[in-house]
Amino acid sequence: MNVWFAASEAAPLVKTGGLADVVGALPKSLLKRGVDVTVVLPKYGEIPASYTEDAVTLETFHVSLGWRSQYCGLQEITVDGVRFLLIDNEYYFNRGSLYGYGDEAERFAFYCFAFMEALGRSERLPDIIHCHDWQTGLIPFLLRTRYAYNPALHRIRTVFTIHNLMYQGVFSQDLLKDLLSAGDDLFGEEGLEFYGAGSCMKAALRYADKLTTVSPTYALEIQTGEYGERLDGVLRQRSEDLRGIVNGIDTDIYDPMNDSHLKVPYRNSLAKKRQNKTVLQEELGLSLDENVPLIGIVSRLVGQKGFDLIGEALPGLMEESLQIAVLGAGDPGFEAMLRDAVQRYPGRIAVWFGFNEGLARRIYAASDMFLMPSRFEPCGLSQLISLRYRTVPIVRETGGLRDTVEAYNEITGEGDGFSFGPASAHDLLYTVRRALSFYGNPEAWKQIVLNGAKKDCGWDASSKQYHLLYRELATG
Template identity: 60%
Template sequence: MKLLFAASEAVPFVKSGGLADVIGSLPRALQEQGVEVRVILPKYEDIPEKFRSEMKLVKTFSVYVGWREQYCGLQELEVDGIHYYFIDNEFYFRRKGLYGYGDDAERFVFFSRAVCEALPHLGFDAEILHCHDWQTGLIPFILDAHYRHNPYYQPIRTVFTIHNLKYQGHFSRELLQDLLGVGDDYFTTDGLEFYGGGSCMKAALLYSDIITTVSKTYAEEIQSPTFGENLDGVLRMRSSDLYGIINGIDNDAYDPMSDPCIPVKFRNALGKKQMNKIKLQEELGLPVSAATPMIGIVSRLVQQKGLDLIEHVLEEILEEDVQLVVLGTGEWKYEQLFQDAAWRHPDKISTHITFQDELARKIYAASDMFLMPSQFEPCGLGQLIALRYRSVPIVRETGGLKDTVIPYNEYTGEGTGFGFANYNAHEMLFTIQRAIRYYREPEVWSRLISNISKLDYGWGQAAKQYKFLYDHLSIQKE
């Protein structure tokens, strides 16, 4: 089976969020399942020179963006056994950063059209084109509207993955019609029209053969008005083609037995984990105490992550015998919240308004608990890394957090963390207090760690589920 991933970012080239980690890891796991996977990306300026200098030109051709004929270079590079293709156009992609420009609609319409134009030139006849998030959401539509008359394209099937429904690629109707070169008949209520404008995400939901998202619970939630971001009706209409597959993590990249960033290597030995806590307390200037529970927060500091809940009860949390270590950037008010708290309680909270991968890993390794009280969470990466580093998650039961963290049951001894159902600050506070209480019961905590040690959230299981869907599409095609 031959599969082409189309995405707007991927590790190790460029990264703005979890999408890049998925595109960096999932193809290798799929290849272990016997799927031949290649990846196509924009050639951004931010791609390190060590990669740019090794890229080989495959083909140059023209791409029409509306009435404009634009240059496109198709380049290729193999890294760690995966073939990557890069769409080169300096006008669109030779600029700092990935997104946030006023012409993002034109940039990603160009990329989507260029992916379609590139398919016959890859030396690789993709059977399935797997697109990710709104930046590639127009590809299934463009294939249908402009290329299905060509016999080469007719057998190609499409899969679209929603990584976060909140980000949809909304642009004006007039702009998208101009860029796509299509008439009013495509911009109806049953088409790409969306509240007077147009939506790249909606195009993907309507024109892809199969839709996936990154957890089973999130697949259910987004079919409701609460989580559906005004697309719940379309998602209910496509519910028979909608699947939830939980993301994984790279077990080799996140391994406390070999992680070079953490001072004391460990697996399930809580004594060695406490040594990491002591080292981090010393480094951050917190009181050194192996007995004091440490709660880690590694997050974008935005409302989606449930930080308004923390804001309401932060002082009550800090009244407990506990230490908080916070790492992240985001909205100014939340950055100030944690910075002010650290100034008032230097013995209780250490705040770092930045993102450093090395410090993040030290926090995972040192913290006894990891707090994620999200409003919504399509999958979540933090709780999976926390479990890998034996930091017990405290989560709100939503999306992927509900699917990956089993609340501790004191009667049966089952569970891998602590959860609360309602988006309520004091319900979160009581759950934190419950976790702290059980931390002081060594038998309970050891049982929790033992339960966690049996988990495997590597990419293997997800890859098997994706392969099942690809096989299903191939059978349909035949």
């Protein structure tokens, strides 16, 4: 089985979010199942030279993009046993960051065309192309339209994974027609047309052979008007080809016993875990007390993540004996809310704006609870990382949070976290207070933590499902 991944980022080379973690970890798990995986990635300037200094240039060629003819270099490296092909074009990819430019449509249309050209030049064609998010959404479309003339490509099947339906790659039809050299016939209701514009996400939803999301619950949610981001009709039409496969995490990387970012390694010892709490309290300027419950948050500061609920609940939370440590960046309004909270509650709330991998690990390790009150969450990795670090998640019951966190049942003793349904500050506050009541019972709390320790947060089960999906497509 030969599979090519198409993605805009992949750990450890370059990362802005959970997409990179998935594209970095899933191929390694598939390799253990005998799947030959190649990850095709833009060669960003942000990729550390230590990964690219030994890159081998396989070919150079030009890519036609509308009226443009752009240089492309195809380079090969191997990282952690996984083969990477890097699409080299400094104009498009050697910039200060991965995303956020005015020519995003052109940059990733170039990537998709370059991917197809690299495919045609490969000595061994893949059985499956696995595309991730809107930046790669044009690949299934190009395979079945612009490159349909090549009979060697006809047997290739495509899988498209939706990591977050909110981000769809929507651009004007005139721009996409120019970049794709396409006419009106490809922009009807059954094509790329999206409320007068064109959607790269919709291109994949229409043309990929199979669709996946990153949790079973999210696969159901996006077929409704509430979560479907105006694509729910298309997704309902393709419901037979849509399935949810929950993400995992790389348990070798996320391991509190072997994490270089932590001062005190631990496995199941809550005493050693609490030593990391006092280290973090000192680092962030929180009051030093290993017994006070610490709630951690590592997140983008955006409405999707429920920060409006946190803001409403904050006065009630501060009536309790607890501390909060936040790492993230995003909406200026939420950042201002958190700055104000730090001033009003000195020594009890600490916020670090931006992202810092080492600090994120220390928050996971030091916290007793991890708060994720998301309004929607395709999968989420933070709750899985928190379980790995013996930190109890408090989540809203949506998407992958519902699929991966089992609410604690004090009668049966089962469950590894706490959850609430309605997206309300009242329910958030009630659930945190409930968690605090069990934190005050050392035996009950130890049981909750040990329940979470038994959960398999790795990729083995999920990669098995992807492998079965690939085989189903390749043999069908």
